[in-house]
Amino acid sequence: MxxxxxxxxxxxxxxxxxxxxxxxxxxxxxxxxxxxxxxxxxxxxxxxxxxxxxxxxxxxxxxxxxxxxxxxxxxxxxxxxxxxxxxxxxxxxxxxxxxxxxxxxxxxxxxxxxxxxxxxxxxAGGYKRTVMYTRVLFTSRYDDNAGAVVADTVIGNRGRGDESFGLTLQTGIQHELKALPDVKIFASGTFQNRRHEDFSEADYDVYGVSLGVRGIKDKHSWSLSGNVRSIDINSRNFVDQLEGSASYGLQASQKLRLRAFGRYADQSYKNTETNLSASDRSGHFIDTGAGLDFKFSEKLSATAEAAYQTVSAKVDKFNYEGPRLTVRSRYNVNTTVYLDASGTYRKLDYDLADGETVAREDKFLRLRGALGVNPAMLLAPRYADGLLGKVTVEIAGHHSERLTNSGPDFENTGGEIRLILDF
Structure with a gap:
């Protein structure tokens, strides 16, 4: 043994x-x-x-x-x-x-x-085919350009350093089908908000509901789901989104898992005081890609993902397409402490707008590094089975930037402290 x-x-x-x-x-x-x-x-x-x-x-x-x-x-x-x-x-x-x-x-x-x-x-009659979970996340964050975090596009906000506080609530339920024990149906809800100390134009709220079905059999896994999401900026509705997604995974070996996915979404944008043409972006997008998860050792694991997104908007100049590359690694120092690093690169090529001779091209880069600690396991293991054992404290730094051949470039650097509770 x-x-x-x-x-x-x-x-x-x-x-x-x-x-x-x-x-x-x-x-x-x-x-x-x-x-x-x-x-x-x-x-x-x-x-x-x-x-x-x-x-x-x-x-x-x-x-x-x-x-x-x-x-x-x-x-x-x-x-x-x-x-x-x-x-x-x-x-x-x-x-x-x-x-x-x-x-x-x-x-x-x-x-x-x-x-x-x-x-x-x-x-004993106590086996639960229905499982519920909840995550509560409190965040205190500083950005040296808070307006850059609102959306992919600059919406007229000048660069400004600001502190902000965020709350994320995620709750879900999963039910195992008695007739098909390899299949589970699930539903979840998400609420996320952020409030800035001074820069209210960058405040936002996100509401989302998902419903789907997933299964796993031997080395194969799959998932089908639908999602409804609404985003408010500065207490005004900015975009509503209806999305469908599908994914497939293959456990190729004990250390390697391969996966593929696809998403389709309809988006409806609303004009705001700082973006009077936002509704021109309404339309749909298709996002497809593949990735892999690899475990180098008992402590070190990594994921890599390549995707391609195509957006069709109401106004042609907001049509774009391009690749997205994401890598992430995690190092578990022990069961108490972990290190996490991630990076995402996107390149967007827009359609040529009326009266323009050069098509717009944007490049995005986002980097993040974090240190996570379970305080119960570190300071008081005897309380690991209680509420304290459900708490993780994460300290992180991040940097993002956009380079474009049309309009201003921007970058944002900051840090945050997260208090995460999992139930």
């Missing part, structure tokens, strides 16, 4: 080896050698075999606090929790392990225990 993944901190010492070979390990031995990973693991096995599962669990928890990427120890910990009848905590650990680079034997063990947990819940 305990596979090849081992600790990255202190290995077994000579003293620890002598203690293990001499017979029974005592708590005093552990107390005197807290950094000896092999000795601590041997003690946890000893206590589990003797029936002292609570002592075994606390020892394994201590090991995982020191090295959250020791998968074999986490698997042992999950099994101990299962035998302690803490099925919720055990399922949490097994769920986490399913995302890790495990051996075939370890994956079988995880699958067997997860199935046992589901069977136990079914027999």
């Amino acid at each position: 305990l596979g090849a993944s081992g600790p990255v901190f202190a290995q077994g010492s000579e003293i620890g080896t002598e203690i293990r070979e001499s017979g029974r390990i005592t708590f005093q031995d552990i107390y005197d050698n807290p950094d000896d990973a092999d000795l601590n693991l041997a003690y946890a096995k000893q206590q589990a075999e003797s029936g002292d599962l609570i002592d075994a669990a606390s020892t394994l928890e201590r090991l995982l606090i020191q090295d959250g990427n020791w998968d074999s120890a986490r698997l042992f910990y999950a099994v101990v929790l299962y035998n302690l009848d803490d099925r919720k905590a055990a399922d949490r650990e097994f769920t986490l392990l399913e995302t890790r680079d495990l051996t075939a034997e370890q994956l079988d063990t995880v699958g067997n225990y997860r199935q046992a947990i589901q069977d136990d819940a079914d027999s």
Whole structure:
């Protein structure tokens, strides 16, 4: 059961080896050698075999606090929790392990225990085919050109540094079809807003509702969904959008996942005080692309995506098309701290407007880097199962710019602090 993944901190010492070979390990031995990973693991096995599962669990928890990427120890910990009848905590650990680079034997063990947990819940009448989730996100942000973040186009706002505060609420429900357990229907709602300290022209609100169906079978996954979205700028409706999307994914290997997607949307723009011709942009767009997700190691993963978008507007000069490239990487320092970096590049080629001899061309670049921390796991692991364990604090910096052969260029640099709660 305990596979090849081992600790990255202190290995077994000579003293620890002598203690293990001499017979029974005592708590005093552990107390005197807290950094000896092999000795601590041997003690946890000893206590589990003797029936002292609570002592075994606390020892394994201590090991995982020191090295959250020791998968074999986490698997042992999950099994101990299962035998302690803490099925919720055990399922949490097994769920986490399913995302890790495990051996075939370890994956079988995880699958067997997860199935046992589901069977136990079914027999007790407690298995939930319907799952709900909620995310609440508070943001405090600074931009040195706040007007640039409102839309892809400059809407007449001069560059201005400003602080802003944002709130995002996301809630959703997913239901597994009893007759088709590989298929799930889902619905979600999103509300997002931002209020600036001084620059109210850049305030915005976003409302969205989605409904769809998704499925997964062996290495294949798919999704179909519809979305309605409305965006207000400075408390005035700016654009309404009706969208349909489809996606397909293939788990090509244990480390590589391939995916393809397509979107179609109708958009209806409204004129504003700072953009009297916004309604000329009304029309539709088609967005298609493909991407891949790759896991380099247990800690490092990356995604890359290439897409092409075509926009047809009411007025020809707002028709455009062009590619979009996105890359993102994530490094999990441990189960408590992560680093995240992303970049997006877009190139838009517009149709030639009446009376113009040169067609407009825009290039966009956006970069973001973030450091995320789970304060409960970092400061008070005993509260990880409570409300504090659902909190993530993220500190990020960002930069965006637009280069164009028509009109002014702009750039924006800033930073933000996010408080994220997942339920």
